[in-house]
Amino acid sequence: MQEFEEQTLKVRIEESQCAACESKACIAACKTYARGMLVLKDGVYPMVAGEAKRLGTECLACEYECRLRGKGAISIDAPIPGLAEYRKKLGIA
Numbered sequence: 001m002q003e004f005e006e007q008t009l010k011v012r013i014e015e016s017q018c019a020a021c022e023s024k025a026c027i028a029a030c031k032t033y034a035r036g037m038l039v040l041k042d043g044v045y046p047m048v049a050g051e052a053k054r055l056g057t058e059c060l061a062c063e064y065e066c067r068l069r070g071k072g073a074i075s076i077d078a079p080i081p082g083l084a085e086y087r088k089k090l091g092i093a
């Protein structure tokens with residue numbers, strides 16, 4: 001399991017899923033929609049090249065593409081301060 005943080009997000013990559021992934025879609029997504037900080041290590045799994053906190057754009061594209069074209073190895077926690085209280089206020093908690 002690989003973990004890294006961006007400004008407000010925490011990204012987890014379950015690398016054991018990546019060997020069976022032919023698309024490596026997370027890499028292309030990161031190049032297309034962000035700054036390309038995800039690079040392919042040993043031709044198998046993604047890793048961060050550089051400082052994730054500084055380079056990360058929090059675009060979520062890697063998670064989306066991994067679910068759509070990869071093996072669902074990426075999960076991103078994106079906490080939204082105040083959301084629980086707001087949902088409770090609206091009665092949808």
Ligand code: SF4
Pocket residue numbers: 013017018021022023024025026027044045046065066067069070071072073074
């Ligand atoms: S798209 Fe998902 S499963 Fe494929 S290499 Fe990237 S993180 Fe691994």
